[in-house]
Amino acid sequence: MESTPKSLRLQIGIFGRTNVGKSSFLNMIAGQDVAVTSPLPGTTTDVVEKVMELLPIGPVVFLDTAGFDDVTELSDKRLAKTIKILDRADIAILIVEPNIWTDFENEIIEKLNEKNINFFVVVNKIDETQPTDSFLSMLGNKVSQYVLCSSTNKSQRENYINQIKSRILNIIPDDYNLQVPLLSDIIKKDDVIVLIVPIDSQAPKGRLILPQVQSIRDILDNNAVSVVVQDTEYSTALKKLKEKPALVVCDSQVVHKMVAETPQDVKCTTFSILFSRYKGDLNEEVRGAAIIKKLKPGDKILIAEACTHHPLEDDIGRIKIPRWLRNYIGGDVVIDYSTGRDFPDNLNDYRVIIHCGSCMLTRREKLMRIRNAIASNVPITNYGITISMVQGVLERVLSPFEDALRIYKEELNS
Numbered sequence: 337m338e339s340t341p342k343s344l345r346l347q348i349g350i351f352g353r354t355n356v357g358k359s360s361f362l363n364m365i366a367g368q369d370v371a372v373t374s375p376l377p378g379t380t381t382d383v384v385e386k387v388m389e390l391l392p393i394g395p396v397v398f399l400d401t402a403g404f405d406d407v408t409e410l411s412d413k414r415l416a417k418t419i420k421i422l423d424r425a426d427i428a429i430l431i432v433e434p435n436i437w438t439d440f441e442n443e444i445i446e447k448l449n450e451k452n453i454n455f456f457v458v459v460n461k462i463d464e465t466q467p468t469d470s471f472l473s474m475l476g477n478k479v480s481q482y483v484l485c486s487s488t489n490k491s492q493r494e495n496y497i498n499q500i501k502s503r504i505l506n507i508i509p510d511d512y513n514l515q516v517p518l519l520s521d522i523i524k525k526d527d528v529i530v531l532i533v534p535i536d537s538q539a540p541k542g543r544l545i546l547p548q549v550q551s552i553r554d555i556l557d558n559n560a561v562s563v564v565v566q567d568t569e570y571s572t573a574l575k576k577l578k579e580k581p582a583l584v585v586c587d588s589q590v591v592h593k594m595v596a597e598t599p600q601d602v603k604c605t606t607f608s609i610l611f612s613r614y615k616g617d618l619n620e621e622v623r624g625a626a627i628i629k630k631l632k633p634g635d636k637i638l639i640a641e642a643c644t645h646h647p648l649e650d651d652i653g654r655i656k657i658p659r660w661l662r663n664y665i666g667g668d669v670v671i672d673y674s675t676g677r678d679f680p681d682n683l684n685d686y687r688v689i690i691h692c693g694s695c696m697l698t699r700r701e702k703l704m705r706i707r708n709a710i711a712s713n714v715p716i717t718n719y720g721i722t723i724s725m726v727q728g729v730l731e732r733v734l735s736p737f738e739d740a741l742r743i744y745k746e747e748l749n750s
């Protein structure tokens with residue numbers, strides 16, 4: 337995590353008048369006290385930097401600044417440092433207090449606009465003062481997005497963080513690279529990785545599909561060894577290898593067989609899990625998978641296919657997953673489908689969304705869908721993770737991803 341250089345992290349500037357709770361806000365997000373806070377205005381004098389892995393956005397660095405305030409009271413040095421952050425920030429968060437909007441807020445917005453820095457507002461300390469309707473309508477006219485928050489209210493932390501992540505995703509500049517690693521962070525030079533790629537009637541003629549090709553490329557980029565086999569030759573490959581592989585990755589459709597044939601001490605996963613992380617948010621998608629355990633006959637499910645014509649995914653989404661779900665639940669479920677770009681706005685009726693692997697979507701598009709689902713309180717997962725879940729092997733294939741495994745277990749038991 338610490339290995340991503342600061343320059344490659346999304347730089348998020350935190351601005352606002354003194355004492356509005358900028359440092360408290362940073363501490364809330366970090367889940368630890370990284371910046372000193374106090375009731376005295378002017379506590380933060382030097383910029384406080386906190387690097388973090390803000391999933392699913394990826395590596396970020398928060399920059400907590402000295403408060404802007406009545407310029408006469410603020411030393412030029414501190415002001416200069418804060419202004420400098422305006423040159424560094426990719427995006428900004430402007431923190432304000434309920435029902436207080438002064439020239440300083442207007443000035444900051446003006447500066448952010450001048451520099452083309454996208455931002456949103458956090459109205460902090462709502463536990464102390466409720467923002468009035470007229471304040472919120474004034475705010476709505478001035479800025480496109482805001483979040484109501486209380487940085488010191490620990491019980492609401494997760495809710496606030498989810499809203500903040502969603503706003504961050506909304507305002508990340510289009511050219512900002514949101515990519516997370518496919519395999520790079522879980523493999524190393526000289527590792528042997530076995531990829532299991534079944535060639536059945538659904539495999540495209542004469543070639544491999546993109547997730548498989550990308551995985552091979554990532555293994556090569558890491559100077560590791562990639563062994564590509566069909567499921568039928570997997571056990572032969574294991575026998576012929578001198579050492580156990582460092583990792584095995586399989587197509588979800590053969591996950592049951594792969595798990596049965598893989599020694600317990602060998603980590604294994606599926607392309608769907610790798611791509612859930614790479615293209616979306618693995619933690620959210622395993623949380624979504626846990627909900628499948630709680631489904632009942634008659635529940636309504638959305639199956640979302642990002643592409644319109646893809647026989648392979650069609651077959652999984654239209655036939656196999658519905659069948660597996662019915663068997664798993666022991667009854668019929670109501671299934672709606674969405675295809676291509678028309679992802680429904682109203683998700684409220686669904687118990688769970690099962691999304692395709694999203695090879696046709698950008699990461700940002702997929703993340704927006706996940707955030708929309710979270711905002712509607714509807715869990716979301718993907719095809720392959722669902723397959724591993726209903727076949728009872730999801731925990732096993734989450735073995736390379738400790739966080740996701742923990743979240744899955746917690747959700748199952750909640």
Ligand SMILES: Nc1nc2c(ncn2[C@@H]2O[C@H](COP(=O)(O)OP(=O)(O)OP(=O)(O)O)[C@@H](O)[C@H]2O)c(=O)[nH]1
Nearest residue numbers: 354355357358359360373374378379380403461487
């Ligand atoms: N009740 C309440 N108090 C808060 C909240 N957020 C911050 N505070 C308090 O407000 C005071 C100022 O918080 P800081 O985080 O130091 O504010 P700051 O914006 O970093 O201030 P400077 O560094 O001086 O610019 C502290 O006493 C915090 O405990 C909140 O959401 N609710």
Ligand SMILES: [Mg+2]
Nearest residue numbers: 358359379380
């Ligand atoms: Mg501070």
